[in-house]
Amino acid sequence: MxxxxxxxxxxxxxxxxxxxxxxxxxxxxxxxxxxxxxxxxxxxxxxxxxxxxxxxxxxxxxxxxxxxxxxxxxxxxxxxxxxMGIVPEMANPYIDLTAMQNLKLMGELYGLPKWEIEKRSIELLKLFELYEKRNIKVRGFSKGMRQRLVLAMAMIADPxxxxxxxxxxxxxVISARIIKDIIRDEKKAxxxxxxxxxxxxxxxxxxxxxxxxxxxxxxxxxxxxxxxxxxKEHLSVEVSLKPMMFDPSVLSSALRVERLGDKVKIYTNDPDKTVKEIVEYAKERKLKIVSIRTLSPxxxxxxxxxxxxxxx
Ligand SMILES: Nc1ncnc2c1ncn2[C@@H]1O[C@H](COP(=O)(O)OP(=O)(O)O)[C@@H](O)[C@H]1O
Ligand SMILES: [Mg+2]
Missing domain, CATH: 3.40.50.300 (P-loop containing nucleotide triphosphate hydrolases)
Incomplete structure (x- = not known):
């Protein structure tokens, strides 16, 4: 073991x-x-x-x-x-400093040698797609850019x-994806x-x-x-019909129906029966099935x- x-x-x-x-x-x-x-x-x-x-x-x-x-x-x-690298809730870098200066300050707090701070800051700025903005004061950064910088600062000492x-x-969406990808890479490391x-x-x-x-x-x-x-009871079938006409009361296998944008989600204990009922329902009314899939909880x-x- x-x-x-x-x-x-x-x-x-x-x-x-x-x-x-x-x-x-x-x-x-x-x-x-x-x-x-x-x-x-x-x-x-x-x-x-x-x-x-x-x-x-x-x-x-x-x-x-x-x-x-x-x-x-x-x-x-x-x-x-x-x-450790810590990203507190709603953390903010110093807004009167540039991205580069914030990273250097953090590197000094961790007691890293100057050459390492320099090298690591450049790597991290590139990784977080902030390199072009490295000499701009954080005051001018969007929320997503600030948060990327906060995570970069937490990574300075390679914790x-x-x-x-x-x-x-x-x-x-873009900032969230960059951060998620980097978390995934750190996990891999x-x-x-x-x-x-x-x-x-x-x-x-x-x-x-x-x-x-x-x-x-x-x-x-x-x-x-x-x-x-x-x-237990969270199997579901998600379906999109065209035109989107749907009367859940005709499906005997439906436990509960949720409308989600252009789809409906039908909770069921018997997805096979639900799918067959939907196909039948669509056929009778000449509706096109745009998409249909069975989902696990x-x-x-x-x-x-x-x-x-x-x-x-
Ligand atoms: N400094 C504080 N003084 C008094 N109550 C607090 C303080 N910080 C948080 N709380 C309360 O403690 C509970 C837990 O808060 P928190 O840990 O921030 O929750 P979460 O991060 O899950 O949203 C909440 O009811 C919050 O109002
Ligand atoms: Mg919280």
Missing amino acids: IKMNVVIEAINLTKYYGNFPAVRGVTFSVNEGEVFGFLGPNGAGKTTTIRMLTGVLKPTSGQVRVLGYDMTREPEKLKARQR ELYFLDEPTSGLD GKTIFLTTHNMNDANELCERIGIIRKGKLVAIDTPEGLKRLT SLEDVFVEIIGGKND
């Missing part, structure tokens, strides 16, 4: 703001080389957890060890931080472990990544394991496929089932 190297370990991690419990007895560990996704609705406690894991916030109780260091202890946690708090949230996100597709594509947090409590933790197996289905509308 291969022995896994535990990189992040949280035991009974708890944080009260006054008498409000934001994080309640969260226990989990993350192994070396793993991308661990931390999912939960707004206010669930994701950022509070990340702040405790990175030593920014002291837990009310519980333990947190990262790279073998106790993150609640002053001299120790600084050693761990030297080996072995990343904490990324909603790195692609609210970004333009064997880095450990702790990622919070709202985006189910991102989590599904990037993460080896996912923890779901609700009202400060960890309510599920598994691989994306393992989580999907938790739900998505991570979003699982998430909705676990979280429901019950986060209040």
Whole structure:
């Protein structure tokens, strides 16, 4: 058996703001080389957890060890931080500095030699498609460009472990894709990544394991496929008809019908029967089937089932 190297370990991690419990007895560990996704609705406690894991916030109780260091202890946690890249929620580079100057400043904070800062900054600016803009003050950057720069800054010292708090949230498509591709490359290079996100597709594509947090409590933790197996009745058939006339009441196999743009999604326990019913329905009414496909439960289905509308 291969022995896994535990990189992040949280035991009974708890944080009260006054008498409000934001994080309640969260226990989990993350192994070396793993991308661990931390999912939960707004206010669930994701950022509070990340702040405790990175030593920014002291837990009310519980333990947190990262790279073998106790993150609640002053001299120790600084050693761990030297080996981490952190992208806090809604982080901002210095707007009066250029992209290049921000990277250099970060390199100095990590104590890197000048030549290395120079070399690494150029590599990263190119990687994040910011090289042409390297001498422009960040004040003139779009949100997506700023976020790319923040991630580049977190990568300056080539850290072995990343904490990324909603790195692609609210970004333009191109910036989000650049960031996602780079996260994927860092994972391939064997880095450990702790990622919070709202985006189910991102989590599904990037993460080896996912923890779901609700009202400060960890309510599920598994691989994306393992989580999907938790739900039973989420097979569905997605169909687009032309013209888009659809009366769900004629399908005896439909459990629930959702309209999605120019398609309908029909939840069913018997996709075979549903497909046959749709084909029959279209034939009778002389409708063209533009597309039809059977879908397995998505991570979003699982998430909705676990979280429901019950986060209040
Ligand atoms: N500094 C603070 N003081 C008081 N309450 C806070 C503070 N920071 C966060 N909270 C509350 O703690 C809960 C968890 O917040 P947070 O960790 O930011 O959640 P998430 O990142 O999952 O959206 C929320 O209800 C939030 O309002
Ligand atoms: Mg947050």
